Amino acid sequence: MNEQTLSRRLERVAAHVPAGARLADIGSDHGYLPVALMLRGQIDYAVAGEVAQTPFHSAQRNVRKNGLDERVTVRLADGLAAITPADRIDTISLCGMGGETMCEIFQRGQPYLNGQQRLILQPNGGERELRTWLMDNGYQIVHEELLRENRFDYEIIVAVPGAGIQYTEQELFFGPRLLEARSEPFLAKWRRVLRQRQQTLAHFEHAQEVPQDKAREFARQVEWINQVLG
The missing domain is CATH 3.40.50.150 (Vaccinia Virus protein VP39)
Structure with missing residues (x-):
């Protein structure tokens, strides 16, 4: 610069x-x-x-x-x-x-x-x-x-x-204006995040001790992301 x-x-x-x-x-x-x-x-x-x-x-x-x-x-x-x-x-x-x-x-x-x-x-x-x-x-x-x-x-x-x-939980998570526009960079980001969350949940399934709150939160996020990506 x-x-x-x-x-x-x-x-x-x-x-x-x-x-x-x-x-x-x-x-x-x-x-x-x-x-x-x-x-x-x-x-x-x-x-x-x-x-x-x-x-x-x-x-x-x-x-x-x-x-x-x-x-x-x-x-x-x-x-x-x-x-x-x-x-x-x-x-x-x-x-x-x-x-x-x-x-x-x-x-x-x-x-x-x-x-x-x-x-x-x-x-x-x-x-x-x-x-x-x-x-x-x-x-x-x-x-x-x-x-x-x-x-x-x-x-x-x-x-x-x-x-x-007032924004919904999903709007706070994704961004109300980003969720509205659903641009290609937005969709590409959430495809990447979805893969990461799914890998983490798969890891949780084989882990000895799993933080249940985190597992539930990630599962909820995966559900939201799948809905957004259609």
């Missing part, structure tokens, strides 16, 4: 950042996303938040090298604590961390959420837990997409405030 070229995964995240946004990219990983979007003229202002020293200093260098010190603020902070009211943030992105970690960041960072921000999320696993948190905390999932990069499946979830939305 260079300053204006992002990975395919981050390009899909960037596609959902509104023009003229005031973006907070939390866990910014060297500031790649805000720097690229600012150089393209897509956003007005950005905060790059990092909790670790090494990527924090790397983001600072990246911002300074591109002459963006006045428009991209790099802050060393835990999660959403990187945001101040003066930033007037309207879009928040979190990418490349587990869904459970994202839930923890949002839970701890509730005071920094103003009930109006668009959330653009790219979890590495834990998607069901993340969707459940969004539903339980007054967010509506307006877009989802799935892409495969370097032999990994990545899901992108875009959510906006929308109280009273």
